[in-house]
Amino acid sequence: MRGNFSTITKMVSAGVVAASLLMAVQAKAADDTIKVGILHSLSGTMAISETTLKDAMLMLIEEQNAKGGLLGKKLEAVVVDPASNWPLFAEKARELISKDKVAAVFGCWTSVSRKSVLPVFSELDNILFYPVQYEGEESERNVFYTGAAPNQQAIPAVDYLMSEDGGSVKRWVLEGTDYVYPRTTNKILEAYLKAKGVAAEDIMVNYTPFGFSDWQTEVSAIKKFGSAGKKTAVVSTVNGDANVPFYKELGNQGIKAEDIPVMAFSVGEEELAGLDTAPLVGHLAAWNYFESVDTPENKKFIADWHKFIKNDKRTTNDPMEAHYIGFNMWVKAVEKAGTTDPDKVIDAMIGVSVPNLTGGYSTMMPNHHITKPVLIGEIQADGQFETVSQTPGLVMGDEWSDYLPDSKDLISDWRAPLSCGNFNVATGKCGGKGTN
Amino acid sequence: MVLLRAIGLTLLFLLANLLPANASEADLRAIIAKFATATNFSATEAVVRELAATGDPLVERPLAALAEGSLYVRRADSLVFVGKEGGDSVELLDPLSGEKSGEAAKGDITKIKVNNTLRRVIRDALGTLTLRAKDPAVRIAAAATMFKTPDAANIEPLDAAIAAETDAKVKALFEQARAASVLVSDRSEADKLAAIALIGVRGDRDALSLLTSVEANSQGAVKDAATAAIGTINSTLAFWDAGQNIWYGISLGSVLLLAAIGLAITFGVMGVINMAHGEMVMLGAYTTFVVQEVIRSSFPGLFDWSLVIALPLAFLVAALVGLAIERGVIRFLYGRPLETLLATWGVSLILQQAVRTIFGPTNQEVGNPSWMSGSFDVGQLAITWNRLWILVFSLCVFALLLYVMKRTPWGLQMRAVTANRRMAASMGIKTPWVDALTFALGSGIAGIAGVALSQIDNVSPNLGRGYIIDSFMVVVFGGVGNLWGTLVGAFSLGIVNKFLEPYAGAVLGKIVVLVLIILFIQKRPRGLFALKGRAVEA
Numbered sequence: 001m002r003g004n005f006s007t008i009t010k011m012v013s014a015g016v017v018a019a020s021l022l023m024a025v026q027a028k029a030a031d032d033t034i035k036v037g038i039l040h041s042l043s044g045t046m047a048i049s050e051t052t053l054k055d056a057m058l059m060l061i062e063e064q065n066a067k068g069g070l071l072g073k074k075l076e077a078v079v080v081d082p083a084s085n086w087p088l089f090a091e092k093a094r095e096l097i098s099k100d101k102v103a104a105v106f107g108c109w110t111s112v113s114r115k116s117v118l119p120v121f122s123e124l125d126n127i128l129f130y131p132v133q134y135e136g137e138e139s140e141r142n143v144f145y146t147g148a149a150p151n152q153q154a155i156p157a158v159d160y161l162m163s164e165d166g167g168s169v170k171r172w173v174l175e176g177t178d179y180v181y182p183r184t185t186n187k188i189l190e191a192y193l194k195a196k197g198v199a200a201e202d203i204m205v206n207y208t209p210f211g212f213s214d215w216q217t218e219v220s221a222i223k224k225f226g227s228a229g230k231k232t233a234v235v236s237t238v239n240g241d242a243n244v245p246f247y248k249e250l251g252n253q254g255i256k257a258e259d260i261p262v263m264a265f266s267v268g269e270e271e272l273a274g275l276d277t278a279p280l281v282g283h284l285a286a287w288n289y290f291e292s293v294d295t296p297e298n299k300k301f302i303a304d305w306h307k308f309i310k311n312d313k314r315t316t317n318d319p320m321e322a323h324y325i326g327f328n329m330w331v332k333a334v335e336k337a338g339t340t341d342p343d344k345v346i347d348a349m350i351g352v353s354v355p356n357l358t359g360g361y362s363t364m365m366p367n368h369h370i371t372k373p374v375l376i377g378e379i380q381a382d383g384q385f386e387t388v389s390q391t392p393g394l395v396m397g398d399e400w401s402d403y404l405p406d407s408k409d410l411i412s413d414w415r416a417p418l419s420c421g422n423f424n425v426a427t428g429k430c431g432g433k434g435t436n
Numbered sequence: 437m438v439l440l441r442a443i444g445l446t447l448l449f450l451l452a453n454l455l456p457a458n459a460s461e462a463d464l465r466a467i468i469a470k471f472a473t474a475t476n477f478s479a480t481e482a483v484v485r486e487l488a489a490t491g492d493p494l495v496e497r498p499l500a501a502l503a504e505g506s507l508y509v510r511r512a513d514s515l516v517f518v519g520k521e522g523g524d525s526v527e528l529l530d531p532l533s534g535e536k537s538g539e540a541a542k543g544d545i546t547k548i549k550v551n552n553t554l555r556r557v558i559r560d561a562l563g564t565l566t567l568r569a570k571d572p573a574v575r576i577a578a579a580a581t582m583f584k585t586p587d588a589a590n591i592e593p594l595d596a597a598i599a600a601e602t603d604a605k606v607k608a609l610f611e612q613a614r615a616a617s618v619l620v621s622d623r624s625e626a627d628k629l630a631a632i633a634l635i636g637v638r639g640d641r642d643a644l645s646l647l648t649s650v651e652a653n654s655q656g657a658v659k660d661a662a663t664a665a666i667g668t669i670n671s672t673l674a675f676w677d678a679g680q681n682i683w684y685g686i687s688l689g690s691v692l693l694l695a696a697i698g699l700a701i702t703f704g705v706m707g708v709i710n711m712a713h714g715e716m717v718m719l720g721a722y723t724t725f726v727v728q729e730v731i732r733s734s735f736p737g738l739f740d741w742s743l744v745i746a747l748p749l750a751f752l753v754a755a756l757v758g759l760a761i762e763r764g765v766i767r768f769l770y771g772r773p774l775e776t777l778l779a780t781w782g783v784s785l786i787l788q789q790a791v792r793t794i795f796g797p798t799n800q801e802v803g804n805p806s807w808m809s810g811s812f813d814v815g816q817l818a819i820t821w822n823r824l825w826i827l828v829f830s831l832c833v834f835a836l837l838l839y840v841m842k843r844t845p846w847g848l849q850m851r852a853v854t855a856n857r858r859m860a861a862s863m864g865i866k867t868p869w870v871d872a873l874t875f876a877l878g879s880g881i882a883g884i885a886g887v888a889l890s891q892i893d894n895v896s897p898n899l900g901r902g903y904i905i906d907s908f909m910v911v912v913f914g915g916v917g918n919l920w921g922t923l924v925g926a927f928s929l930g931i932v933n934k935f936l937e938p939y940a941g942a943v944l945g946k947i948v949v950l951v952l953i954i955l956f957i958q959k960r961p962r963g964l965f966a967l968k969g970r971a972v973e974a
Contacts, residue, residue, distance in 0.1 A: 164553070165553060178943045209942060211902045214688050217942075220680060220684075221938065227642065229647075241799075248822075248892060251809075252810060252820040252823075253811060258555045273801065274799025275801060282551075380505065
């Protein structure tokens, strides 16, 4: 009996030791890596744009690991595929945070996917880095917006067209795909143009459905609108797949950039890759980064990218730069906070400054938007953009547009003691409403 | 001695003759050299204006090169060259003579930047310089430029050019360009009224644009004449607008027809709800892409033939995939429409993802052969070549298919199986094979539609998605099982869509068309041209 008892105690204690050992090993395995979530569509409509961002993130993580990781641990990417399906974005975000326990998530492209994951991030208190230019009118504690707000893209682009260099444009066509980003951007632009003294009859707004491919009527309407004896330009928020047929029709109907330039906000190197750009030389795009920017940082980035993706023809684009900035900011903030705990990192993020690819530094502002330069580029025959104008300094992202009546009194500041994403300066209360 | 002296004299004489020319060329070179020190667009513009002011036809080469973005400065010695790109190095040509004068690596030279404003200035300058060009097409282009950018200073050179012009058509254009310049000058009212009359006859959008600005900037008789001319132009343009809507409608209809015609076989004739139809179109487009890639790398001379070469290949690829789908999946599901729908939907996702994995998710570039680029004018109507060819092509495919169905034994068997499967089987027709080949034919036709659609749309894995709903709409509207119904359905939907679009906008237009179709189907559930007979009940 005694022997038995001792055997049992021995067995039990051995079991306990083994179990605790096992747990320690497991805990050690979990401690060894920091998981980073990547939430980009790898199938469906948006795969065309988002797959590249997934690859860019994998490259950045690999490079960071080669530099020795973060806080002495290796980074581990967790890639999920929300398949261009908006509700699935929320589900996958939940999976990343609850099941995989990621320290931060880099992802989303369309505004609707971002809106669908917002509740998940605030409920589970994690961090989302959103890399795409968007319509503004939002500032969330758990989201860092590394893409451009309207004042970092749309407004400077219109200013350029109004300037003498841009052709002193007097008449405007606002052409967009029918969803939240173009509609809000055009609302801001319309208000801005009217504030600048443009008459209502000199503005034409038109929307087309997603993936629209028959542009004949629209292009001839642009031609017609442009023959009123005033210099006319098109500001295009046409999204994704619809751009190629749009530009093909422009080229075929002989609309030259010298006569009616098209300024696009959603057309980058990636979109031009499917297009013969010779008839489009001179049409414009406004971004915060072009692949053609001539800086040592950018040269290295492009070389690294080509090496990583094993294809010399793959282009780089603005949202990739946004991830580059966002990821480096997160790394710096984690180092500063000494932990990956999202709460601490969120506070540490504000004020973090990292080099961007256009030869300067980008800083995270208290409204969770960053500072960046605005570049205007003209399409070249080789499918690249050539910068024709650049803002003299960095532009700070303005989340609540000053040109919309509903949001002009709102500001955002996530530092204590204010800690509010929509503070109304007129009423002095947190919780004003935006236009969405 | 005498001889020597004679030679000396001749030389001197020659030199004396040559010297002025050299001097002016040296002047030009001195101006061109200033491009190297121009650091911003306005400085470059000043140099362009200075060059243009010389009026020397020699400056055409450097100016045209600058507009194209092929004027470079060599970093080492700040000399300006026209560059011809070839691989890693750039061939340097003398900016005036065009002779080859060396090569440089891309890093050793800087491109002189241009923007739209500069391109416009250059275009205007070249317009004046090329008024006397040998090629009438160049003179016509010059007249068009000068019409668009009227300037009082243009009147004199235009007067001279009109006097020297022999081609009646070019002369008329010159006169219009002169009239445009008169309108912005301070010539007498009578001159201006005559000019307005001349421009009113032209009657296009450029004329309208010019007259609108004249109307806004003048008073009295000139203003009234401009207003009257604008009225006339507007009423003719309204007529052409209607014509334009019809043409756009026909063109959209031809695209719909192409997209739907394969489905008219697989869904219309066979009754298979084929959700993978769009992916067959996509496979055809990717075949075109692969063919063009091979041609670009191995036989660049054949590029204009790439589409013709791609047609049979696209047919084969799509037909083979279609055959595999029929044999592998669909034949087990005949008579179970719901399962067929889900299975073919699954197949479509697999095909999309396969293409995405092989070719990558981004758009692939499919070039337009030269005979499919650009447009020509019929009156005030611009007809683009690619749309015209697609219309012709879709009608050819339709005619071919009709012939196969109505005039060949295979078509007869196909129709027999559709009309009454069991009776056809007892007459000795191998119905499973007919099914397989019919499905392959429908898929193959979708494949060649993909060749044509690659010319106007993105070549991406999502290509098919955009056409599947429209295709079903056309087939259901036209009447299931009837090829003529598909033809009429496609063109009427196209035209209705294009007449609605200018008023309702593209988004609302599409909704209105959908609502109309739903109402129509309520009234005639079998579409425009319903099949009659027992087959319908089966």
